Amino acid sequence: MSEKTTKIIHWILTGLVAFVFLGSAYGKLAADATALEMAKGFGLDATTFKMLGIVEILSVLLFIIPRTGILGTLLLVAYMGGAIATHLEHQQSPIAPMAIAAFVWVVAVIRFPELRGRLFGKTL
Numbered sequence: 001m002s003e004k005t006t007k008i009i010h011w012i013l014t015g016l017v018a019f020v021f022l023g024s025a026y027g028k029l030a031a032d033a034t035a036l037e038m039a040k041g042f043g044l045d046a047t048t049f050k051m052l053g054i055v056e057i058l059s060v061l062l063f064i065i066p067r068t069g070i071l072g073t074l075l076l077v078a079y080m081g082g083a084i085a086t087h088l089e090h091q092q093s094p095i096a097p098m099a100i101a102a103f104v105w106v107v108a109v110i111r112f113p114e115l116r117g118r119l120f121g122k123t124l
Contacts, residue, residue: 013107014064020100021060021076028053042086055079063104070115073108077101 027035028049039049059079063072080101087094109116116122 010111013110017076017104017107018060018064020103021056021063025053025056025060028056042090063108070108070112073104073112073115076104080104 031039031046031049036046036049039046044052055075056079059072059075061072062068063076065072080097083097084094084101087097109119
């Protein structure tokens with residue numbers, strides 16, 4: 001596979017991750033009545049809900065920028081860990097946040113050779 005094709009694939013996958021998180025952040029920042037009711041069900045007030053949207057945006061921006069991509073990966077996966085814990089605490093299925101976290105890891109491993117080296121002991 002050529003280097004150009006590899007870069008295109010990396011950016012498409014990065015765009016998919018960004019799309020998921022920016023869509024979620026938009027929902028939190030727009031905070032319509034339905035979203036606020038869902039947040040109340042998790043024990044969150046409107047201010048905290050909006051702060052979570054800001055955290056998502058900042059984390060995804062760090063993920064998109066190549067130089068800070070690994071930091072963004074860690075922040076996004078940690079954020080999804082919180083989502084998994086919240087779902088478990090409220091007896092909801094954690095499958096969706098687990099799938100998103102796994103997708104973020106897969107994209108990061110594909111995108112960052114230094115992460116592949118750290119995780120697998122070599123560059124694939």
